[in-house]
Amino acid sequence: MDIEIDDYLPEILNFISEGIVILDSNLTIAYWNPLMEKLTRYSQKQVLDRNIGEVIPALKQNTFHQAMTRVCVSGMPAFFSAGIHRRILGDHHPVNLKMNRILHRKDKLILMEFIDMTNQFLQIDQLRASVRRQAELNNRLKQKEQVIEKLAYYDQLTGVANRALFDKYADLYLNRAVETGSMLGLMFVDVNEFKQINDTYGHNTGDKVMTRVAGMLTESMRKDDVVCRYGGDEFLVLMPDVTEPFDDQNMIRRIGKNKKKPLIQDGFEIILSLSIGVSLFPRDGRTIDQLVAKADERMYLDKHQSRTDADFGG
């Protein structure tokens, strides 16, 4: 049996899962398949013999009109993507549009294929939502990491560095001082009579005083200096790249402005005094332990001196 395929073509196009439109060279609609009816809600009967621009207004735009002319005249295929042209068929169905020329006897026809991309856009939206969720999760994890790091390296009460972070910076700054031949300063600070503050005003107020001392030290120091709570009422400060001549008495005086000053805390006037000792690398030692020991020794001298001054009314 000989099959005349031409007879079956309209029937075949009815089953194609793309919107198919055939235009003549005047851009008049000659064929409109069932999927087009679904995509646009226009039946074939409503659109036949009408200009494509009347039925799909977006195609009146210059870009599409020129492309249809080019396809018809020169046979150059055209492609319009749903990403760039979001609303070819209105809001509901994003489509890719392909245009090709069909030569039929002496006629030049334009075959238009509308490929529904709704599902692809849905998938992209789902993917984006999942990427967003992942990013939020990562963000929360990062925040938790920061909290953990804070717990590991910072003193819970005062918020300044703890001994673990002090050790890290001490190594780093000491190595750098050795490599560059610069000086590293270390300051030992002790809050005098802190036990008495606790006993007199209570531990709660004592804690707040300690936090204020930490804040005061941090404010008096430079950006790269590291203030560390070393023990109950002791602080250490690392001071990298100090320059010669190092005037430690001046530095002590700077902090010492606060050495004996009345502090108002929780409605009490508390007399706060600090004992301070400073050591320098390389002058006073080559290791951190040596520098801490030297600064500690000088801090005790300072404490002794302040007691003597007090005894003699200084």
Next chain:
Amino acid sequence: MKELFNVGVGKAASTLSEIIDKKINLDVPDVRIMNMVRGKQELDVFLRQVTEGAAMVSSISFNRQLEGTVSLIFPAEKMHQFIDLCLNEEYSENNSLEFSDVDFDTIKEIGNIILNAIIGELSNTVHIPVEYTLPEVSVLQSARADLLVSDASYHLVLMMYITFNIEGTMIDGAIVINMTLRSLDEILENIDKIYGGE
């Protein structure tokens, strides 16, 4: 030839600017015609230096009187930025080699505009009809010249570097035309006929 391609690329730039509603400049500084061996070497250098191995390629084959393929090649890792610019979306710092269907279709449309403009200009100027289909877009993870140009020794490689400037964002690519010597002879002959008397 350079003038001819520049006219085509200029038209493509104005069509693209209109479509994506952004100012686009396309610059083709030079056109080089090379034999197969030299062409492959040059293309391999480009693939190594500009695309760092992974390329997004949009290519069409043409036949009838002129025979060959033409490919638009971009560094794949820059394509998310390029696509986001075309779709007016905020760039999400995505350098991955994973692309959605919508990404591929965007490049297909842009490839079609540029390749249409170049081959169309060539075909119109030298009055030789060319027939081709829409471009195929693919990502080559480890792109080599071998995968992009034919091995036949009678083929030539025309190479043009193209720089996209989309509102200040620059993306370097290349257009590679791989055609038979007979096709090129025909083009040059027709150019001679048209401009020979001038």
